[in-house]
Amino acid sequence: MTCQFRPTPGAAQGLDALAARIRFDLECLNLPPASWVPERRTETGEKVLDAVIIGGGMCGLVAGFALRAGGIHNMRIFDRSPEGREGPWLTYARMETLRSPKTLPGPAYGMGPLTFRAWYEAQHGADAWEALDKIPRPMWMDYLIWYRKVLGIPVENEVEVKRVTPEGGYLRLELSGVGAAESSVLTRKFVMATGRDGTGHPNIPDFVAGLPKRLWSHSSEDIDFPALKGKRVIVIGIGASAVDNSAEALEAGAKEVRHLIRRKEMPTINKMMGIGSFGFTAGYAELPDEWRWRFMQYSFATQTPSPRGSTLRVSRHANAFFHFGEGIAQVWHEGEEVVIETSTGKTVRADFLILGTGFTVDPLARAELGDAAGEILLWGDCYTPPAGEESRELANFPYLNPDFSFRERTPGRAPWLSNIRCFNYGASASLGKVSGDIPGISEGARWLAYAIAAELYKEDVERHWQGMLDYDKPELLGDEWTDTELEDGAGEAVAEPTYQIGG
Template identity: 70%
Template sequence: MAGSLRALEQRVRDDLACLCLPPANWVVPAPPVDGRPVHDVVVIGGGMCGLVASFALRNAGIRNLRIFDRAPAGFEGPWVTYARMETLRSPKQLVGPAYGMASLTFRAWFVAQHGDAAWDALDKIPRPMWMDYLRWYRRVLALPVENEVEVLRIVPEGELLRLDLRGDGRREDSVLARRVVMATGRDGTGRANIPAFVNDLPRHCWAHSSDAIDFPALKGKRVVVIGVGASAVDNAAEALEAGAAEVRQLARRREMPTINKLMGIGSFGFTAAFPDLGDDWRWRIMHYSFQTQTPAPRGSTLRVSRHPNAYFHFGVDIERMAFIDGEVVISTTDGKILHTDSVILGTGFLVEPLARTELDGYADKIALWRDRYQSPAGLQHAQLGAFPYLADDFSFQERDPGTGPWLSRIHCFNYGASVSLGKTSGDIPGISEGASWLARAIAAKFYAEDIEQHWQRLLAYDTPELRGDEWTATDLPDEAVPARAAG
């Protein structure tokens, strides 16, 4: 089927040509600073979000951009690193980063290689296959991701931003940009959520689900997994399949979440309306989603429960963990004691701008939801309050006016945008819509900032449509009498 994939790639090129994409760059070039070029946009992250954001920017005629990712080529994002589910949760037909082009969909890519019958038989998308699709997406669109380049810090320099870099793939120690897009994924505005109860444990006996975990080393060991969300369940399954003696999942909740509530209102209308719903509705919807929690997929849960040495324990509140005589001893608030060899934290991520090294020195200047919105009684939520309160172009806003004007040039195109703009910068269903909003907004900002130069371009434009030989001028007679009709 290699020929079919080559045919699809030609179809992508033809579709782009028919749509006149990408257009010529129209952005007024920024003058070099001390001989150093100034890029219009730097995108941090070459995973799904970074790829579609870069594609959208290029299709908006913003061509002077760089894309950096700290991972080796082909290993961007979580898909073949710390994600451990067998398949994606999203239905296979969702168009994801296709950005309105049928030829760029996962379906087109899959059918070109495996045929329509295989597509009809496919239930959910295997996780590694989704990564293969993203690798192809990057290649067929020739998106210039620079791998093994880590952005250490974003530093304001007058009207520009300086990005300090490290990594084997970097060509320079720093670059200058007018705007930065942080397409940095699930933990892109925060960090892994590490509960305090592991503070007294040796590091070798616990891991977060986003860590590189040596699962074969768990063979014959007792394992406790904290949480029953998707990542917790997937890591429990990996431990069981690696031969763990037992795996116990501990959850504070009294029962397993079973309904993905946001699926009940998912639609283009919801995606489009969410940023304009007002603070009360946005907070109420996201609070309800957090409280009800998205359940682990059915297949992932069955992957655990089919093992006779797997146990789900609900209503467990951990008081402390201690390392005693070579094992982890877990004490619960109701006086129970559990002995284990290893702990995996399926506790997700926290949104915490202060934890981002890229924003070091000024993250406290970013406006958070708790700075802008007073939640009603009964709807308080500390985690929601820590999300950045973003403008409609995904940019950070100042907590106090005048203290960080450069923040409006940093765009939070990652999970941190969820409360302000909905699920449009991380989840597969709305990613193309989010990228479209982002590119349109950045294009509008660039044009407005350079309006004087665009005005001068208007005045200076002198390419004639007519050459002067298309007509003959005549004088109007003193009295023009219409000619009589013949006959």
């Protein structure tokens, strides 16, 4: 199937034409519409924002676009990173290409000209698109930068939300960072579009507790790969992040890289890929708890494999080794050497250790929520799985409302948590893959915007009612008709004359 709209190839002209097309389409769709949310101010005159989003990466951008497309303009988006460095794409993500198929619409929000494909073809042409296999990771970041620019999404960079507290029915956000224009803001709704570690932190196993930090790093950290040239490196794990970091070390000239893998076999099948559909996206959140748990627990247990290209990127090196069935019993150091005893009693020595152990979901790690983080209702509080389906990891996920909001563990302790939306990886157990992964991100953003709009309208219903009563702009001016007096008997039938034939 071919697109009818083909921007002229050539970076400048093509992107200019594409931007013009986007502006035209937005105008045709009346997007964004005028703001409909009544302004709120405190008794001291401080302006109250309708929404604040933290995270200016893919999730935050499409969430911001969705809110504006719904007529919610009184919002701000903060990101702690410098402009152009939002999200993982140029930081700890180290794969060569994205896993997702290039054809997925991603954050396009139902608009063809906003897709990666339209952006790519505008610069390189249709033939180059057909020849493209997977999307190069840095190119995806270039696309997101363009997406933000062409839509005029107002992200404020180098601003961090340090603390969230309730205040007068609103949320007070304490800000820090060189980009912060003020020390705090008030908002009605708070959206955590914080990506993979949005409700947790990097998973750091206890076995590195006694190891000097100079001898190890987590895959999410900055790693000086050139310094690993000629060194022996051990990577813990076999997931995508572990494999990508292994490849980086090998390409930097590491003497050898050994994967220590607790699993007995290499995971080879992405089970979620096999059931992806509009039905799954729409229906997962409506399933009873036992089915939602079953789907997610099975996905976790079978593990998503590293992409084929990433794995080959490692295995093509003769000095790369995959050791299965070798969990970690203990780790220590002897001078500058890392020593590991595996679960099978073997000893391995190396110069550096990389933890490819992913992220853990742990709402208690969200320091900005303070003690209230402990009041977030978790799946482990609500559901006890049958034997064989236990998962400590899944039990730690927040048990969310259908509108992405947190629930209280103890009713009345922290009711203001319902004004916080978990629009990140932490929502996947409750609502599915609609708040972090490329395939369902636009659908998730649409749900989020609908939910926030509905709640804002309900909270302001008396003002909207009064607005209806006060509205007095006439559509008819009085010159469209003539008033006439009704006569008595008007419309009475008049008898028709009768005629006789032949007489």
